[in-house]
Amino acid sequence: MKNFIAWRPLRRVSLLCLISAVSPAFAAYTQYAATAEERHDEMMTYFDDHIEPTIPDSLDTWWSYKYMLGDGYYRDDLAKEGITLSLKFVTDSMGNVSGGARQGFTYTGSMGFDMDADLERLVGIPGADFYVSAVWRSGVSLSNRYIHNVFQTQQVYGGQNLRLYAFYWRQELFEDQLEVKLGRIAQGDDFLSRPIYWSYVQNAFDGNPVSIFLNSPMYAYPNATWGAFFKYTPKQAPVYAQVGVYGGAKKPAQNRNSAHGLDWSFDYENIFIIGQAGWTPELTIGNQEGLPGNYSMGGYHVIDDHPTFLQPPTIAGLPKTVRKADGLWGMYWMVDQMVYSNGVNSSGNKTGITPWFTVSLAPDERVNKMPLSFYGGIRFDAVLPSRKDDFLALGYVYGKFSDDFRKSQVIAGLSPQNFESVVELTYMIQVNQWLTFQPDIQYIINPGAAGKFGDALVLGFQSSVQF
Structure with a gap:
């Protein structure tokens, strides 16, 4: 044994x-x-x-x-028979040239393997497929080692190990109007996420606006949890509604590196429920028609009571008491709308200028570290007419810590955290069909959110290879 x-x-x-x-x-x-x-x-x-x-x-x-x-x-x-394989490597190589705790350079990398099996083609089950994903991450965080800021400068940092990621069955029903997923799923794949977020290197934007992970037991790539996802998209209108129920926090943490993504136990301490609805029109602006947009809102709730940041003092000889609040909850709004089109790219998608913004609120400051955060930016596709697949993107994030959390830090003798914000400018070059190169500049304001370090200037690049 x-x-x-x-x-x-x-x-x-x-x-x-x-x-x-x-x-x-x-x-x-x-x-x-x-x-x-x-x-x-x-x-x-x-x-x-x-x-x-x-x-x-x-x-x-x-x-x-x-x-x-x-x-x-x-x-x-x-792939024609029903099995699609993908292997992609992404690297973020960044250096802190001024400000922060100290100067330095680090590399992070992520190798992702994906397999999607179309079960309708393979075994004749209509509208069904099965998805498996694994990831190997390596490297060291520039934020953790040199800057000591909250919003990670490299979006592929996290879970630095070899692990199994997603493992689920997906079923389309009622003429593809209803989508159902069951298995090992990450909420971040389907909620609080838009393709325009993937334009950035800063982790505060890329994938999902990051404040929700500071406040709740939500999972995103490369970590998954047991869950069920349902999405309804009627054919007659450009709207959708979706809901998901997932396992939340557990001890020991199921996303710990030592488990390699294979902790499949069900002993969760709470349940995470999230819903989202949206309108995805193609608007006419000026003399241009069919400009794609997204207008979405969502909310989440964690079923369980949680310890508050401010606890009563411990009295010698008496049992320790823990002050608790009702379950965590929060809301968010997402908007992105193309306002000008300058053509189409090699995939046939419209290119142009798209501003966007996201607001996240988690009002109960007793249990939410970051009750308010704002994200916004603009993406300009095909800045050079001859480079239809390239884009230029500018982004900004502001995150404010809760007053109760600040008070708890003062009581613990720590420097209280107030806010942190980041400005990012990045340009993605589609070198050929399988290679991208993306120079990146980030300016971090009040790194660490506690006023201990000077503003940091970060330079570097992201690159990807599709094997």
């Missing part, structure tokens, strides 16, 4: 290594399993059966591949 327990962590690591190793090995196989002439013949046959596009002379050159390891026509054939 002791030997079995001792080998359990090794078995977990071995399982995840096996999952993560499948994608690059498969991609490499698809590149070299056939000669260039055979691959070209297969592609020509596929085009003849479907459409007749113009085939570039550089079809078989490495730089023009859809994936770094080769277009992999066997991989494409597998």
